[in-house]
Amino acid sequence: MLDRTKDISVAAQAWLDDFERMLGRPDPATLDRLFLADSFWRDVLALSWNLQTIAGRETIAQALAALAAKATPSNFKIAPNRAPPRWVSRAGANNIEAIFTFETAIGRGSGIIRLIPDSADGDGLKAWTLLTALDELKGFEEQLGMLRPRGQAYSRDFRGPNWLDLRSASRDYATRDPAVLVVGGGQAGLAIAARLKQLQVDALIVDREMRIGDNWRKRYHALTLHNQVQVNHLPYMPFPPNWPTYIPKDKLANWFEAYVDAMELNFWTGTEFEGGAYDETRGRWTVSLRRADGSRQTMHPRHVIMATGVSGIANMPDIPTLANFRGTLVHSSRYEDGENWTGKRAIVIGTGNSGHDIAQDLYSSGAEVTLVQRSPTLVTNIEPSAQLAYATYNEGTLEDNDLVAASMPTPLAKKIHVMLTEQSKALDQELLDGLSRVGFKLDFGEAGTGWQFKYLTRGGGYYFNVGCSNLIVEGKIGLRQFSDIEGFVAEGARMKDGSTIAADLIVLSTGYKPQDYLVRKLFGDAIADRVGPIWGFGDGLELRNMYARTGQPGLWFIAGSLAQCRINSKYLALQIKAIEEGILGREVSTP
Template identity: 40%
Template sequence: MFAERHTIKLPRFPAEPSLQKAKPATPKEVAQQWITKLESVLKNKDAAALSTVMHTDCWLRDMLAFSWDIRTIHGLDNLAVYFGDNWNHSTLSNLRIRETGKFSPSTSSPIEGLEWLESMFDFDTTVGKGSGMLRLVQGPDGVWKGYMIYTALQELKDFQQQEKYLRPHGGLEKLPGGAAKGNWFERRQRQMEFLDEDPTVLCLGAGQSGLNMAARLQAMGVSALIVDKNKRVGDNWRSRYRTLVTHDPVQYTHMAFLPFPSNWPLFTPKDKLGDWFESYANLMELNVWTQSTITSSTYDDNTHTWTVEIQRGDGSTRTLHPKHIILCTGHAGEALIPSFPGQDTFQGKVYHASFHQDAAETGSAAGKKVVVVGTGNSGHDIAQNYYENGAQVTMLQRRGTYVISAAKGLFMLHEGMYDEGGPPTEDADIAGQSLPIPVQFALNVDLTKRIAEAEKENVEGLTKAGFKIDFGEDGSGIYRKYITRGGGYYIDVGCSKLIIEGKIAVKQSPGGISHFEPNKLVLATGERLDADVVVLATGYDNMRTSARKIFGDKVADRCKDVWDLDEEGEVNAMWRPSGHPGFWFMGGSLALARQYSRFVALQIKAIEAGLTQR
């Protein structure tokens, strides 16, 4: 069951006309007065006084600032309990608003009838430094109170990321042991092979998750090794179908510490991204063993240590003892490959979308009858690929799909935040994650309507062509589908036009496929489709299935299911405690990998530094 339970209706807080007659305080004055009162409440650990600064219907999204987890708290009573449970862990102090820039105090109306004052702010905690967002609403009595508050730990005081003023010196005389212990190159060879120590963290997978993760860890002084089965770093993208490009624009997809160059393409071709990954690993001095796989693993609850055997590409075997393992193989698990009655009698070709390379490589596609089962991103891209190689293509749709164009709607999603005129990426990440996920859903309803209006011609054309469009639960659009299902949408890069023009056919079959015949695919509706090739763009299982396949039942049974939302509205098990000590799930888009790798690294560093229990 996906997270439909997180459909909410936001209350309205319109500006009070009677209060506008008096000279209003400036947004900066209001924000400063409020944050001063909040700091006093926190300093005095006075849960009873929270009602003087927080609205009854308030929300707090907290990422490690109060507790060592990612939490969403809704309602004043629940907030008082949360603060009470965590006073001794961490108390915010030295709260200060951002006085300049895009996120200095200002008022806005995100939807009709809801007006708030918002500002970014910075703070100290017992163990580190953080940043957040405040959003205040004004009651009938004119008092401003906290409505949406975000607090996120950004660094640990004693273990700051080695960047900017803290960057390494680089001179040989500054390295431990001096020249006698080797120059930079000689030391790197020993580091990469872990000849002198075991890695503290073992990351499985050298995609965007593993690379961002290792870069964050090493910047905090935590040794990390990435193990990847491919021949080269970046092959996880190079090996995908020939026409693939990123579906998010470059401004949104930067990686930690090393943004893409200013002349980088807006959307990155897969092979170019693979080359960037390889360069990133070298430039960031990440330790990567390619052509390597885990052959066995055990965890000792007494020593909090893994024993992992790794088969390397040269045939050798190494046994390592990391404290943590991070599964960085993507937010999805194993490919969901259904089978159907009569499939063994089918004289054509059937394969899952994950095995697709290029229609031109499957033999002569011209004139072939191809049925693509599934209407998400992969299904559309593969259908377009086959059509462009001369095939007769039919897409089979079981249920509605949300469609947003890369030319219009996609940029509306990122407008003012991740675009050429946007704020620094670090600030955009804070603001972009600052609203509770259920609140984001609610606010996205209006945005989804505006996108649909801007793309009206496309929406009407698809509907007329027999394609069923689903705008998501409560009409909340793409993000809800992504964060709860990991699919159910298509970012249109050309296939919609082919459907509208009738060049690619669409068949509806809510019951899916009934069975195969030697030369046909029979739908649950009874309709028979001639087919030479059937592509099953049927998605992927829970990421926990990957953990079970690699690490066995003993580990997987202790883990929680991954993805979708928990009762509070946070993502299950991803980027936070998995249920198994020393085992973490790390996945998501390039942007999410950049953003959340910080929080996973902070959690691991806090454990290793003794700031929190394992």
Template identity: 40%
Template structure:
């Protein structure tokens, strides 16, 4: 184009056209708003689900559904003006943030527009997300509680007594039982509590945060602090970039107290049944040896996507091995291993972390690598991928979350951009990657050269975000052996090519069976068998069965890293609130 467009005019004209199309529900008006190859990602607002729809055949039915939702009030975001994005394309791209209202509630939205040959601007990508249900807005910000008694309350119940009663669910039932008091379970409970949903969180550990405290000493979070804020309560500006595990545990405990979440530590599910006729669970809880029965309408499993059931490969000869054999889930730091030979099987995050912890404890460590691993430096990820959106000078977290969600995972430009970033990070890490290669460590750029995020979304593993172990490997401080394990011997391991590795201890960092199998153990076969596949991507690029309906009524799964849990637990909470209030969300084929 000969001159820069007037962004406000471009944005407003397109927004007016979108408003007409949505109000009329006219799928034939697709070309008045969307480019031929457009994507519309919707998080509950128009589909009642997490959907990524591509091109007219998929988007047309959503436009028709919009016509039933009484769309009004389309307005550009007053704080964030339309922006001309820089990029590799010769064609200009304008990004706009805006809001609208439907009969269900408030909707936030992002669109990216490009011009056609005739100068008309059309959306190549649209995100809509249900931000709040009408009449059931969260009690935060301007709607926060006053903290004082009502004027007509003559004998008010003081805060401490009220909290004690709420915590015990004395005489009342929870609407929702959340199993697992990690970041996913607590973050979801915070959202639900803000919506007035009575929520009980149970965890088998003795204290909130013990799921972090009880792990090996050297563990730190692999994602930086700016990406890891929890809902309603961000980390303070003095917080370290990579959070030590005990500090994370303490923060979760403080978070639960500050947000007045109802958590019962030292509690496990003893048995459960679901009454489909009245949509109610009966859950028998073992609370420190005492049985308590609760009857929630919804149960959420939030015990970690990897699950709690170890994945242990069948290897001949475990009965003859004279040393210590344990799974990574059982591993904890032990200074008594100093000077001993330890073999760690597996080269994902856990395998590297445990090898580094063992090295710091004085052990002689060898990693057994069974297949190539994607490796990227933790600081490299921050500099290249995260700093613009989750960094010291980045936009507010809620804006970065919103814009980040606007990129459908299967969109060609999004995948091209991710490949470009992965290649750039590899060049930045070239020295350490070459050092790994020299030691026989096999690495690649991930499936289809899409790096760690794609591996996380599709396999929940197969990568290492380096926080120190790669340098130890490159320097020869931690040994590496590539190959398949044939059998255990009395004194170690034998590989398929005949090589033998002596070991006093073998740690199997071979993963877990997944949260679906945890559901089977905790809630039984009847629940697990009815659930669809959990994790991985469906044919629209959306994650299967997490933060969305599981195919078993009243049962949900929450998980993901801190960023994803923060973003998507809100939508899970809104679905549960809508169900409790008998609000029918829309549906799109």
């Protein structure tokens, strides 16, 4: 076994030196000696111009040999001013984890190597996981630090337009079209627009809400984020150090406004994207925008980025007899405040985060609430259990932690989340036992992979308990199964046992339609079929059609948590910049 007192920096650099030497004369038979049999390589644009994960020593060696000749990677060095090489435990395996830098023919990158002694080969250090990620394009670096912008807008020109004049002209688009149209002004839209701004790619965000941040501001009254502040920063501009651990929705919404102003992002509120058609010959879109005054404007961007979230259209399920109900019926996306329902009776259908939070908000406002469960739901206490997945963000730098997050291949991430789910179940055993006693149906994700993979595959199906589960266990919020409802009547829900749950309000916390539905609506069947499924993994190891070129040139997708958008917006922006500069083709290449 490797002596742990040995200088692991020397050992990690020695592996990188061998790796670089073998890439210089790429031969699969030689390269595979550097990897464990059960190993993974995730390349994020650096060698392949794709987001791809390759599993298995022989397959990795063949792919590296094929790609290295063109990309010419070199100068692999342990990264200075980053976390030094160290022993860590990932997915239950002890390994040396080292952050490194490197170059290719067109850019500079960073990566992570995880090394494990191979007992089958004299305990020589072999790669268990390898990440190679592109950070910047040579000659097109971000305008940061020593490269701060010094153009006309920032000069002392006493006779010409000042900064505000130029900002107003930039936002108006009176005489030009943006290179990129970003549809949606939430965290996804802001993150990608900010990245493009630093790469000097002209981008316009459009959002149908009337005020920046309204996609958070107009959600239900009690909403706060369910993960902690240190995980949720937007690119370039971290939250102030005095911010609360869990950010309230209105505080986040106001930050979005400040962010747009500070980062000088072009943003049109009150503007609905009505769809578009792509001109293959000219390589541009013709899109229709409807402004707040009802007027329509046509634009011709070269790229359209859908930043509307994992899904943007409320799912209103076709529930037979629901039309019989004569009270108020709303989808959770339209629910605002329980204070309007004090002393009234409410049924909330759906047991994800929104359903539980709305039920608790109604109860706290003095309403009589029944929560109706449609399918088994994962429940975990918000602290400490739900935060276990973010443990790495409690130490080290945001930059290092984001790279660690990007480096973990999906199969190992699943293994990690199985372990975290088992840990959570042990921590939450008393609560889970109580829920089971009152008839709440629990599950823990496919193959026990927990809430994170529920989110990555279906966008929901879990609840971070902030008190509603306790109210259910105590009988203060009623619980019924949807399968026990015979039908809906004017006064509420008629149960199969003959009883009626009376209601003045029914809230459908039934989620949202998938992005595929929105693409088909906005772009038509041909483009939707060309793109295919969006989000989830299918048979692959990467999220489908996210953050990368799709089957439709010029159409991109970004979605997810604030952390996902912060991390992946960087890679999406680099691809668009490379296309704009003629470095990368619009069509998806075969790995």
